[in-house]
Amino acid sequence: DIVAAVEAHFSAAKKPLTGRHVLVTAGPTHEPIDPVRYIANRSSGRQGFAIAGALARMGARVTLVAGPVALDTPPGVTRIDVETACQMADAADKALPADAAVCVAAVADWRTSDEASGKLKKSQDGLPHLNLVENPDILARLSSGGKRRPGLVVGFAAETDDVVNHAMAKRLRKGCDWIVANDVSVESGVMGGGDNTVHLVTDTGVEDWPTLPKQAVAERLAERIAGALS
């Protein structure tokens, strides 16, 4: 009937990501040094969780791979909790195939090569030496060719200076489609704050978005993703 048809029409208009699967990574990773110590990145996970929620509201099936954060899972989102970069890379890989991937997580670049099984002691013989090795590069891995590559891969770049240039270089180096660049210098107040000032770097150029609540940044990015996948 007419009413159902009209409802279906507007429902489809409001849920343009129905039938799509989007992978989102969010939060920090924690890399153990020993049973009581770890190296971590500062990340509340709020921007990534907001993006996962916005995508779900637009109809997408969302897999959210989350590092250790104190946040509730947005409605309609399937969440997989991880701690380390290796676990996050593994969970992201298992979540494929996906129509789009949005890598918001602040993944630790390094981990210690040999986690101590016992607590390192303050010792007479000086300070501990941390042997660091590079973690898997989740964004580069998702962006690399192959039939499992999501149609759209979006990375985030948290920079403290020369934000847009670093982001443009990162887009090319990683092979992803878009980079959302933001200024996380102490002065910006982004870390742990409610607002975000971002620049969307694509193959056609750079868009400077106004300072917006993280929720509004999420809605706007979700709409752009829906447009790119339509």
Next chain:
Amino acid sequence: DIVAAVEAHFSAAKKPLTGRHVLVTAGPTHEPIDPVRYIANRSSGRQGFAIAGALARMGARVTLVAGPVALDTPPGVTRIDVETACQMADAADKALPADAAVCVAAVADWRTSDEASGKLKKSQDGLPHLNLVENPDILARLSSGGKRRPGLVVGFAAETDDVVNHAMAKRLRKGCDWIVANDVSVESGVMGGGDNTVHLVTDTGVEDWPTLPKQAVAERLAERIAGALS
């Protein structure tokens, strides 16, 4: 009148720490590597916050110096939030004089000697080298002589093996009065869990306490502190 006298009597019995000032440190410390990375200790802060709350319920004026944790301040407790070990040492020093100090915080033993003002980059020329320097030893500092030394200084020892022997050695090395030793090996489930199995190491020996909820460990320790100060 008689009623007031009886009430005062029982009130004093239930609040044996009235008029006493107790300093409690709790939670981890975060030591910045650069604006987005840090080294941290695993500590939910739950045991320390429970102790601060128990002491306040027994009438003490409690100053709680807390590292970064996601916990509410217990009723009646004055909380000072800090991030690094140096800030915690400074706040603890400013909180003196105190009748007792209970150092529950998992203070990072080391910090980087030169926090980078810009984000360290994954670079072509290999891995970053972290120069670590020792942090101030808050427990040893509080335990050292002088007229500002609290009458009772209690430390905590989180150990993964040979728990009691490490704790006995730590008590002598730091110069504190008591050490509450607990097993934080992964198998113990103490880290982030609700229960704790502790051993109280004093100058007269070692008491093995049964496994108890952290709240019950807090009540029992607060009663012991009240006894020592009475």
